[in-house]
Every structure is written in structure tokens, then in C-alpha cells.
Amino acid sequence: MNANQNMPEKENTADEITEHVDLFRREDGRLVLRYESDGKPVETPIRVACCFPWAHREKLISLRDDKGRELRLVETLAQLDAQARQLIMEELNSAFFVPLITEVKSIERQAELFLWRVETNAGPRNFLTGHDEHPRTLPNGRVLIRDVSNDLYIIDDPKTLNAKSCKLLWSYLD
Amino acid sequence: MIRDLFQYYLLQPDGLPKSLAEELLRRYPGNKILAYALCDLDDRQRFTEQWMILTEKYLLMVMSGQNKGAWKVKAFPLLEIEKFEVFDGLSSSSLHLIGTTGKLLASLRYSRRQSRAVSNVQFVAEQKRKQLKEGVAPNELAEDLDPDEEYRDAMLKAIEDAKAMLSMPKLGVMMRLLSYLLPHKGLVIFAFSMAALMACIQLIPPYLTRVLVDDIIRPLEHGKTADPYYWLWLVIGGLALVYTLGELLSFIRLRIMSSVGEKICMRLRQDIYSHMQKLSLSFFSSRPTGTLIARVSSDTDRLWDFLSFGIIDIGVSLLQMIGVMAALFLQDRSLAIFVVLPLPVMIVMFYMHSSKIQVHFLRIWRKWSAMTAVLSDVIPGMRVVKAFAQEEKEVDRFNQKNRAVEEEAQILHKHWTRFWPMVVMLMHTCTLIVWVIGAPRVILNITSKGAEGIPLGVFLAFIGYMWMFWAPVQHLGMMSRVINRVTTSASRVFDVLDTIPSIVNKPDATTPPSFDGKVLFENVTFTYDGVRNVLKGISFDVKPGEMIGLVGTSGSGKTTLVNLLCRFYDVKDGRICIDGCDIRDMKITELRRQIGVVLQEPYLFHGSIAENIAYGSQGVSLRNIIAAAKAANAHEFICGFRDGYETIVGERGQTLSGGERQRISIARAILHNPRILVLDEATSSVDTETEKKIQEALQHLVAGRTTFAIAHRLSTLSAANRLFVLEKGKLVEQGTHAELLAMADGVYAKLHRTQVELQANVAV
Secondary structure, eight states, X not given: OOHHHHSOOOOOOHHHHTSOOEEEEOTTSOEEEEEEETTEEEEEEEEEEEEETTTEEEEEEEEEOTTSXXXXXXXXXXXXXXXXXXXXXXXXXXXXOOOBEEEEEEEEEETTEEEEEEEETTEEXXXXXXXXXXXXXOTTSOEEEEOTTSOEEEESOXXXXXXXXXXXXXXXOO | OHHHHIIIIIXXXXXXXXXXXXXXXXXXXXXXXXXXXXXEEOTTSOEEEEEEEEESSEEEEEEEOSSTTOEEEEEEEGGGEEEEEEEEOSSEEEEEEEETTSOEEEEEEEEGGGHHHHHHHHHHHHHHHHHHHHOSOOTTBOSSOOHHHHHHHHHHXXXXXXXXXXXXXXXXXXXXXXXXXXXXXXXXXXXXXXXXHHHHHTTHHHHHHHIXXXXXXXXXXXXXXXXXXXXXXXXXXXXXXXXXXXXXXXXXXXXXXXXXXXXHHHHHHHHHHHHHHHSOHHHHHTSOHHHHHHIIIIIHHXXXXXXXXXXXXXXHHHHHHHHHHHHHHXXXXXXXXXXHTTHHHHHHHHHHHHHHHHHHHHHHHHHHHHHHHXXXXXXXXXXXXXXXXXXXXXXXXXXXXXXXXXXXXXXXXXXXHHHHHHHHHHHHHHHHHHHHHHHHHHHHHHHTTTSSSOOHHHHHHHHHHHHHHHHHHHHHHHHHHHHHHHHHHHHHHHHHHHOOOSSOOOTTOBOOOSOOOOEEEEEEEEESSSSBEEEEEEEEEEOTTOEEEEEXXXXXXXXXXXXXXXXXXXXXXXXXXXXXXXXXXXOHHHHHHTEXXXXXXXXXXXXXXXXXXXXXXXXXXXXXXXXXXXXXXXXHHHHHSTTGGGOEEOTTOTTSOHHHHHHHHHHHHHHHOOSEEEEESTTTTSOHHHHHHHHHHHHHHHTTSEEEEEOSSGGGGTTOSEEEEEETTEEEEEEOHHHHHHOTTSHHHHHHHHHHHHHHHHHO
């Protein structure tokens, strides 16, 4: 199902977005949000969550404290100042890192499991997928694969892979 | 072997490199390696080899250097680490080491597959640090950890779990499947001989043609045959006999094999289902119900075809091919070569075709399961569909999947319909070649008056054999696909049969006498994963007939404790005794027969209410069923149903409300009359009014039995003689409600306060 189609039409929230997000990195490595609560300045270490990690990586980003309470919902990264954007991007890149498959070398069938040998943007990788875990085509045409350890792999556009990879992939795609 | 597994599935080392381990021992003498894990991502998001190694006093981060065998080591004394922070991302995690000064010492990144091993290291490190600080050995930590073993187990766990579904090589599966024929070997051999005999008999008709032409009709042209009609009828009679015999043999064979096949499938179904009943709960929690049902039903059914016909067909086809080939060569060697010649070509064609078709089958199968997924998704949610008036949309959704199946099937049909004419064309080409070469030689034979060439009858017989030769070739071609399908199904069936139940009877297990109900836990320790202890040294003593309330936050180990009592799992250390006898020395079924369980989500089977109440009790009278229902406060509402106790409750007992289902399950437990009773949050899913009725029912049930009751709402435990308060796997407090409340700082007192406040808020 396409999540976007079912979403209610977004209202104009321009007033909220221009809000300044005051972020800095603490010496323990945590990203910290400075804000005012009841007139007092507060500094809270935050975690970053993406509402639509596959379709809109740079939109609707939730900044939450360790207990999971949302402190701020960032509408789009583009409307933040450079420093905050940079810090959130760092956090996103680390938390939402998923290897991008650039070449499929082989898919070996073992009864109902599949052993994939692939080349990714992070280096070569072998992984095993279960019989009921097939590559899932996302609404935006990307292909998502989940292996038996819950590691994820993504293919941006299967058509841009080399001919051999395409051929190997073909029988597993919808 | 293990190294191969790591290389094959994970592309990473199967353990700490030896040279590194030796070097670390040199650099940090006396520091035994306790645990290690691989952190496979560097800070630029590339796969790398970085080890996180825990020794007695240090946590080491080791990167492989530029040169092979050179290691860059960073050491962090355990006492300088304040805490570990884990950040779980989508597909990777990072572990931050925070120093005592509050500074980030190091950040380690790893993909999901490493997380089990990493979290083991983190856990052991935390325990070690505690030990270094406080000087006492923590009882949370399992003893005698072998770092290599822990690392391997942690890494291979996911693969092993997935492989539990996977089976041995195909030949192994085949041989095993054939072994199911063994008990019927007499019949199978008989059927096979029938089939072989039939194959031989089928060789006769072309030969008779030859006799008819060469020995009767042609000599007749020269007036050489005496009494031609006699011979003619004899040959035709022979043909009739051969055909009749053939039909008879094939009838016998089919009859025998179809019944043998059905018997084997029944046995497989029986084996697999009775084996499933022996398996522990963890087996079922890790597999979707749908696939398990498919294994018992459709997978075994797929084997029938193959066992009944496939096996013999393959044998007979091979025999037929050899027999016909021999006959061809006997008729005319030079022509026979032209028939056999395309065989290798055909084998290659069949092979390529079957692997191509296989892919399409796979795709169809996937589309098919996507279509059925819509069904299994939507049918139970029909209420929601109707409530949101989404019927048309759901029809569209289904049609979309349905159309996808059709489209894929059309492609498949296009492939094979294109392929078979090609095969037949090849056969026809060969036939033509045989005619081109053979026919002139027949004419030569006639013009030379039999001195040269081939006699007409021989040629006709040859043509006949040639067609007979193609049949088994085609047949074997089709079989390759069947074998593929069958091995998949068979391996899915054997996979279940190969799973070993984790709880088994001891060989000298005894049948305990009726329990008094004295329960003793002696220093009981338990772990699910081998590293973290979920229950830690729990000891207590419960008198017969006492009611114990188990209190604690979720994850404190309450359910684990009662699971151990029912022996769904075995304790790791310590022991559990009932009436002074270790439960591991009792027969499992006998033990469980005397323990009754009432769960939060009562499960009713399809059948009448009476049958559901009598489930687990044998030979009970109707009067007793009613007595149990009365005690459970269920009699009144059951009598209100038009069908009374014969009311059929649906698969999930849907016709009843939650409270009604719960009271039926309590009646079931009352009738079962266990000596020891476990109530696992029996009242948490109903309204207050119903809860009161259930409470009354429970009071009848509890009377005179040793009872363990788990509840979130402390008020429901008012009848308990004693309360046990669990926190993080330890028994921290025990006593009566009043005694526990008296300890103002106690865990129970705090829990109680929060609940009272909560209720006060609700009341406002």
C-alpha cells in the first residue's frame, strides 16, 4: 500500500518550520537539543527518528528524548540552518545506514533459503534470506531485502544494475 | 567446517585471529580473553574488521593495520568506563563507551548480525566491571564462558534458526523418501516387475508388424505363403493378447501403487503431526501457523503423486529406453544411430527448459502466495472492511494480485507451449532423416530381390520402435520438474521430523502419585539465551494448598517461573521439587496432568461447550460437567443459550464474550482437578463486573489446591496467603499483603501506591 496516498493533505505549516532548532554535540557523543521549557533553558540529549525512512528520508524527522517523548518534529531538513542540518544528517546517516547493493554476484537456492553474494557500497557481503522473506518493492521503486539476522539491504533501481545482476534478480522481484 | 560456514554465509572470520590472540596475551599478560565480538562497520560506513575484546581488566578495540598481521590496539581499563550506550538504527547499531569523566571514549558500529555477539560482550563487561568494583562474583553471569564458542553461537544463531527449515542435499531427501517405501517393499517390487514386464511386452507389437509384413504379406506376393489367413489371425490374435495383458499389468500396478502412495502419505502426516505434539512451545512461537499446516496437509499430498507413479515411472522409462534402444539396434544398426544421436541434444534442451520453467514456477508461487495473503489478511478483518465500507477496494486489491498470477501463468504457458513443439519437431526431423535414409534402402531391397537394403517389415518395425523411444524420453524430461517440486516438499516435511524436542523424559522417569502440592524451588537459575540469567537463585517453599501471588513488573520473571514449574523449559541450575521429588524425574505428561493452567487468553477448540469443558479429562459424566460449570459461574449463561451445553463455539470461540470464555476455561480447570494450579493473569482482560464473577469462580477453583497466581492488578491477589515479589529475576520480598505494605520502602509497597493513585485518578 502506498503510504503517501493515504496521508491526509498536508496543511501549510510554514510558521512552525521556520522555528530555529538549537542543536550541538556533547562530549559524550550525544546530540543535544537546547530549548526553553517554562521559561527556563533546558538541554536534552536526543535521538532521531525518521517517520518515513524509505520514502522521505529528509522529511518529517522526529527529535525525541531517551524515553521516546517527542520534543520537536522537523518538517523538512532543507529548512534548517546549516549546522543543525549537518548534525541531524550525521545522526541519520549513522542510524539509518543501509548498504546499497551495487551488484548481485549470485543467488544460491538452498531448498527454501537463498544465499546472496553481493557487492554493496560498503563492501562485499554474503547474506541469507528466509523462504518467506522476499525482496519487497517499495512504492518508489526501490527494492528492500531483509536477511535472517534482520539486516537490511536496498537496491535503488534494479534496472541500473548490470545485466547479470538484473537477470539474477528478475525471478525474485514482483 | 565452522570456518566454512562463516566464510560461506557471513564472509567473516570464525573467531579471533590466532596471531591477534597471541599478541594480546603478550601485551597484556595475565589478562584472559573473556568474550569478543566483531564490529563490522567503520565510521565511513564501510565494512571492516574491528574486534571488540573483553579481557579481565580491559576492553580492547583492535583494528587490522595496513600490513597483514599488524594490529592497532586501543585499550580501555574497565574501571574507567562509566557506561555503555546502545543506539539501534534501521539496520545497524552503534555502541558508545562513556568514560568516568563523561567523555565519549569510543563509538563502535556494527550491523544487525553482530548485535547478539556485541551485546554478550557488553553484558559480560558490565558484570566484570561490577566485580572489579565490588569484589564479588555476580550471579547474573553464567560461569565458564568459552569466548570462541559464545561468539560462534551468537553469530550462527540466526542462520541455524533459518536452517532448521532447510534440509540436507537433494539426494539425501530422495533416499529418505524412498526409505518410506521399505515397509511396502514386497508390493513395490511386485508393482515394479509388473511395470517392467509391461515395458517388455510393449516391445512385441512392432515385432509382430515385422512378422506380418516380411513373413506373411510380402511372401504372399510371390505365392509363397500357405494358409495366409491362419497366420494373419494368429498375429492379430497375438496383438490382442499383448494389449490385453498390457492393460491388465498397468491396472495392477496403478492399483497397488496408488494405495501404497496413499498409505505412505498417511503415515507421513501421522508422523509429522505426532512429532509436532512432542515439540516444545518455542518451536511453534518461531513459525507461522500457516506454513506448519501446509507441511502437514499440502506438502504431504504433493508427495503422493510422486510416490505412487513418479518413482516407478522413472525406473520404467529408463528400462524402456534401454530396451527400445536395444531393439532399434537389433533391427538396423546404421539407422538406429540417427535416432539415438539427438538424445544428448534433447537432454541439454530439457535441462535448460526445466531450469527456466523453475524460475517461472517460483514466480507464480510467489504471486500465488501474495494472492492468498490478501485472503488470510482480509477475511479475519471483515468487520473492519465493512465498517469502513472498503468492500470494493478490497475486491480491487484481490483482483490486482489475481491478475498478476494470471499474467505470470500466461508467460509460463507461452514458454512450454513453445518448447514442446520444438522437441516434437526435433523428433520429426529425426523421423524424416530415418525415412530419407531408410526408404530408398527398402526399395533397394525390393529391386534387388532381398539381396541388399532393408526388408519392408524391418523398416516398419523400426519406425514403430522409434516412436516408442520418444515416449520415455519425453517422460523423463517432464520428471525433472516433478523431482524439483517433490524434494522441496519432502525437505519441508523432514525438517519438522528432524527437530528434536528440547524437553524429554528421562529413561527412568517415574509416574508420581497424586500430589499433596508441596512445591520447593531450590536455588533455581534459568537463562533463555545462555548468557543472561532471567531467574537468579530463586528459593522458596510452598505448603500444600497455599495460594501464592506472584507480583512484579513485566520482565521480572513471573511467567518464566511458572513455565519452569510446568516444565515447558528445564532449569539451568538448582532444582524444582514437588512433594520432595525433582520434577525432571517425573514423566512429563504425568506431571502436567496434575498441574492446571488458566491463561489470560483462554483458548477454546472448535466443538461444543461441553467438549471444551471436558478437554483434558477422561470419562466424565454430564453431571460433573455441569457441576464444574456451576462452580465456575458459567452454568447460568450456558443454559441461556438455545443449544445449552451443545452450543458450538467457533474456531476461536468467537460466539462468546471474553469473560464467558474465561469462565469456561476455569470450568475446564475445575473438572481437570489439578493438585497445582497456575493462574496467568486470568482476569486482566475483562470488565470489573465480569471480573467479580470470575473471582468467585476462581475461589472455587483455588480451594484446597496449591496455587500460583500472576496478576498485574494487585487487588485481584487479595485471597493469596503469601505474595512473592520478583524484581529482575530475583525474589526480593515475600510475605502477606499487610507485611509487605509495612515495609514503606519495599518494592511491593511502591507498586501498591502507584496502583492506588492510578485508581484514584480514574475515579475522579
